[in-house]
Amino acid sequence: MDSRVASLLAHVREHAENRPGVYRMLGPSGELLYVGKSVRVRTRLLSYFRADDGEKAAEIISHAHRIDWEYTASEFAALLHEFRLIKSHRPLYNVEHKRDRGHCFIHLTREPVPRLRVVARANGESGDYYGPFHGRASVTEVVRAVSDLLELRDCASDTPMRLADQFQLFPVKQEPLCMRGQLSRCLAPCAGGCTHAEYHARVTQARGFLEGTSDTPLLLLRERMGQAARRLQFEYAAELRDRAERLEQMRGWIVELGQLLKQLSFVYTVPGHGGEDRAYVVRRGSVRDELPAPATTSERDALEARARAVFERPEPETLGLRAHEAQEVMLIARWFRLHPEELERTLPASRLLAPPDAAPSLS
Numbered sequence: 359m360d361s362r363v364a365s366l367l368a369h370v371r372e373h374a375e376n377r378p379g380v381y382r383m384l385g386p387s388g389e390l391l392y393v394g395k396s397v398r399v400r401t402r403l404l405s406y407f408r409a410d411d412g413e414k415a416a417e418i419i420s421h422a423h424r425i426d427w428e429y430t431a432s433e434f435a436a437l438l439h440e441f442r443l444i445k446s447h448r449p450l451y452n453v454e455h456k457r458d459r460g461h462c463f464i465h466l467t468r469e470p471v472p473r474l475r476v477v478a479r480a481n482g483e484s485g486d487y488y489g490p491f492h493g494r495a496s497v498t499e500v501v502r503a504v505s506d507l508l509e510l511r512d513c514a515s516d517t518p519m520r521l522a523d524q525f526q527l528f529p530v531k532q533e534p535l536c537m538r539g540q541l542s543r544c545l546a547p548c549a550g551g552c553t554h555a556e557y558h559a560r561v562t563q564a565r566g567f568l569e570g571t572s573d574t575p576l577l578l579l580r581e582r583m584g585q586a587a588r589r590l591q592f593e594y595a596a597e598l599r600d601r602a603e604r605l606e607q608m609r610g611w612i613v614e615l616g617q618l619l620k621q622l623s624f625v626y627t628v629p630g631h632g633g634e635d636r637a638y639v640v641r642r643g644s645v646r647d648e649l650p651a652p653a654t655t656s657e658r659d660a661l662e663a664r665a666r667a668v669f670e671r672p673e674p675e676t677l678g679l680r681a682h683e684a685q686e687v688m689l690i691a692r693w694f695r696l697h698p699e700e701l702e703r704t705l706p707a708s709r710l711l712a713p714p715d716a717a718p719s720l721s
């Protein structure tokens with residue numbers, strides 16, 4: 359063990375305690391290499407010094423020039439703090455947190471001529487993210503089907519667009535730049551095939567489908583199935599039926615996600631280390647407010663007022679999640695999936711907002 363690592367070990371041995379908290383490993387210029395959390399900070403940090411060569415922990419410690427940590431009131435508080443630090447600093451070694459390999463999202467891009475894409479992470483470009491979904495292959499198929507049915511473009515972001523109502527100094531007749539335009543699977547905004555308003559009407563339908571408020575792609579698919587059957591194109595009709603089933607399945611996921619988001623709206627009281635109990639106001643899977651858990655009637659009234667303000671704030675009840683929201687929803691949902699008993703510490707928003715005779719019980 360070299361002297362730098364030995365002095366880091368001595369520092370941990372001398373100062374770290376076995377309490378919940380978040381720790382940071384910093385590089386030679388103070389750059390953040392890694393952020394971690396543990397219910398027992400001391401034990402976790404000491405484990406880094408026992409890691410075998412080739413393990414990630416050994417690699418991190420071999421580059422660390424400083425280790426610091428801060429204690430938190432609970433494991434849940436550590437989880438949130440770790441998440442926020444990783445989100446704002448994106449440390450080099452926090453790869454797992456940057457990407458959740460089991461999930462994917464549908465991204466409705468915020469471009470002048472938007473597209474639907476399937477992405478692994480919900481923290482890239484601006485736009486709306488829908489998900490998280492399991493099964494990238496089937497989500498990709500559904501996105502392709504929705505794009506074809508609504509004739510949305512799926513070409514690269516730098517493909518030049520020439521909408522029909524776009525001013526052109528020397529208008530020339532254009533051919534669509536790919537087969538989708540020629541096969542009527544895209545409105546061909548690259549070749550004056552539609553106006554801005556016509557294209558955006560389709561984007562609105564796609565958004566409605568992804569938010570569970572519109573069935574347009576399914577209705578179009580069923581209409582085409584009927585046409586194919588009437589023309590005795592049974593093989594094609596069967597293919598369309600399979601596609602419709604996948605779209606129905608996606609709609610099922612969307613409804614499920616909507617229910618999950620509704621369930622994840624509550625006040626969550628967490629007992630903390632040394633009596634530092636905290637109350638978290640969670641709306642649609644993201645922590646919107648946090649304060650010490652109330653011990654007196656006036657503190658309870660204050661918490662109730664803060665929680666009401668959060669739950670009653672007008673907000674679109676859609677499934678379109680911004681990047682940071684989607685990640686936090688996944689984090690909170692995972693916490694309660696791994697610790698279902700913690701749901702007993704929650705007071706659902708629906709009960710808090712119930713009429714006065716069904717009074718809330720924050721006590």
Ligand code: SF4
Binds near residue numbers: 534535536546547
């Ligand atoms: S037809 Fe044009 S706009 Fe549509 S996908 Fe092809 S290149 Fe893109």
